Amino acid sequence: MPDSSLWGYREIMIGKKLFKTTLVTFAATMLFVVVATASSLVYHGNVKSHIFHAPHCRYFNCKNCRVVFNSREEAIKAGFRPCKICNP
Numbered sequence: 001m002p003d004s005s006l007w008g009y010r011e012i013m014i015g016k017k018l019f020k021t022t023l024v025t026f027a028a029t030m031l032f033v034v035v036a037t038a039s040s041l042v043y044h045g046n047v048k049s050h051i052f053h054a055p056h057c058r059y060f061n062c063k064n065c066r067v068v069f070n071s072r073e074e075a076i077k078a079g080f081r082p083c084k085i086c087n088p
């Protein structure tokens with residue numbers, strides 16, 4: 001029998017956003033975010049501008065950012081420059 005306090009909907013503030021979720025869903029989401037962040041230490045290179053971005057950058061998944069590098073050295077060796085916004 002699941003604990004109703006875990007499964008009951010509640011409002012959780014993250015930053016300035018209000019999420020209506022259950023504690024279980026919230027915990028699972030957080031776990032996913034942590035795992036995804038830890039395992040995706042990669043950089044995306046823009047094939048047009050030859051600029052590469054860190055995962056937190058808003059241009060990380062831009063439409064021309066199709067090259068994946070496992071390290072910034074790899075990106076630089078390939079002739080890419082670090083983005084001035086995310087500073088990878």
Ligand SMILES: [Zn+2]
Pocket residue numbers: 052053054057058059060083084085086087
């Ligand atoms: Zn960037």
